Amino acid sequence: MVTKEELANDEEYADILDDIRDEASKFGNVLEIKIPRPLPPGEGEVPGVGKIFVRYTTAEEATAALRALSGRKFADRTVLTSFITEHDLEIGNF
Numbered sequence: 001m002v003t004k005e006e007l008a009n010d011e012e013y014a015d016i017l018d019d020i021r022d023e024a025s026k027f028g029n030v031l032e033i034k035i036p037r038p039l040p041p042g043e044g045e046v047p048g049v050g051k052i053f054v055r056y057t058t059a060e061e062a063t064a065a066l067r068a069l070s071g072r073k074f075a076d077r078t079v080l081t082s083f084i085t086e087h088d089l090e091i092g093n094f
Contacts, residue, residue, distance in 0.1 A: 001052050001074055004038045013037065016052075019074075024054045027068060028061025036094065048094030055089060 006012045017035060024030050032055040036048040056062040062083065070081040084094070 001077060001079060002035070002050055004049055006075075007035065007037045007049065020052055020054065023069070024056075024065060027056070027065035029057040031055045031057055032089075034089065036092075047092060051094060053084065053089055053094070055086070 002016055006016060013035070017033060020033055020035070021030060024033065032053075034048075034053040034055075036046050036051065038049050039046055054062075054065065056065065066081040066083065069079050072079045088094070
């Protein structure tokens with residue numbers, strides 16, 4: 001959903017986080033947003049870079065967001081949505 005270059009830039013990252021929080025909040029109470037960021041060049045890969053994870057209070061809120069956001073455009077890229085378990089989110093198993 002977002003590029004490594006965008007995530008590496010602190011200003012861009014903050015803007016993306018704000019945009020996602022604003023949009024995600026339309027569907028319910030957002031408990032957490034995780035946006036994995038890349039490591040500096042040569043230091044390895046971080047799982048989930050380019051993806052955005054939003055945790056809601058209820059499954060119903062998450063389902064509403066999944067349905068509404070799937071297929072939409074964000075920065076000229078198509079949004080793909082799916083669920084992961086809370087456990088995988090907590091341990092960073094993206």
